[in-house]
Amino acid sequence: PKLSKIIVNVGVGKQLENQKLKPDYRDAVIGTLTTITGQRPVMVKAKVSVSNFKVREGAPSAFMVTVRRERMWSFLDRLVNLAMPRIKDFRGVKATSFDPGGSYSFGLTEQAVWPEINMANINQTHGMNINLVFERSNPAMSRFMLAELGFPFEKEGDGGRRR
Numbered sequence: 769p770k771l772s773k774i775i776v777n778v779g780v781g782k783q784l785e786n787q788k789l790k791p792d793y794r795d796a797v798i799g800t801l802t803t804i805t806g807q808r809p810v811m812v813k814a815k816v817s818v819s820n821f822k823v824r825e826g827a828p829s830a831f832m833v834t835v836r837r838e839r840m841w842s843f844l845d846r847l848v849n850l851a852m853p854r855i856k857d858f859r860g861v862k863a864t865s866f867d868p869g870g871s872y873s874f875g876l877t878e879q880a881v882w883p884e885i886n887m888a889n890i891n892q893t894h895g896m897n898i899n900l901v902f903e904r905s906n907p908a909m910s911r912f913m914l915a916e917l918g919f920p921f922e923k924e925g926d927g928g929r930r931r
Contacts, residue, residue, distance in 0.1 A: 769905030854881040860922030870905030
């Protein structure tokens with residue numbers, strides 16, 4: 769297996785007002801993603817309208833960054849060694865979040881776990897989804913590779929909760 773890219777995504781659907789994104793929230797998300805990845809994010813717009821969620825086609829729905837090559841390895845190193853240990857009551861990430869192609873997806877609930885983020889300058893917190901995309905892999909091979917890289921998977925039967 770080969771780790772080809774890491775995609776970091778922040779959904780902004782709940783922050784819409786009349787199909788427009790609040791400028792201060794938009795700037796906070798862009799600043800956070802730029803700081804932790806070293807790249808400027810792109811805005812992803814809704815592809816279809818969904819009336820139940822009050823989303824129109826073309827309305828902003830997320831900001832996304834795709835990290836490759838040296839920045840990808842730097843990001844993964846900071847994620848595993850700096851950000852994840854700072855999560856409160858962290859027991860590891862689920863080992864079941866692999867897709868059939870071997871890619872791994874998980875979420876962080878707030879950006880405060882990143883050491884680069886100065887929370888004194890942040891007035892709104894947000895989470896993010898992180899996808900690690902593998903080439904020519906399956907879930908078992910990808911899990912082995914991530915474990916060898918030091919990825920903290922939760923212990924079998926622990927469920928990530930205190931008893």
